[in-house]
Amino acid sequence: MEDRWHSVEEVAEYLGVKKDTLYKWIQRKDIPAHKLGRLWKFKLKEVDEWVKQQRDTKNGR
Template sequence: MSREYEEMQVEKWVNLEDVAEHLSISQDTVRTWIKEGKLPVYRAGKRYKFKISEVDEWVREGKIQE
């Protein structure tokens, strides 16, 4: 592999269950926040996909308040 490729930080996508565990909340709460448009999320077919860095930024910005 090239040195440039090795230096790139490729963030993995995570699923709803991973985000719930990361935030120490229930999966139902994650689903509610998705429906309310509160959580940064992407769709991959019928699945929800997240980037932990975006979720963490969302928390840091104080958007986690219900």
């Protein structure tokens, strides 16, 4: 797995959600995102871990 920064568009497609949804998650500080200048960037490893935590929280783990 490559360790590069991904854009909002790439992560939205990766997660199968709209960019607006991703921006809402960023605003609520839910999803791990890093602001570089004016752009939000993501590491897929952090996003995958966040998704796993969300799933575990909903399943009572």
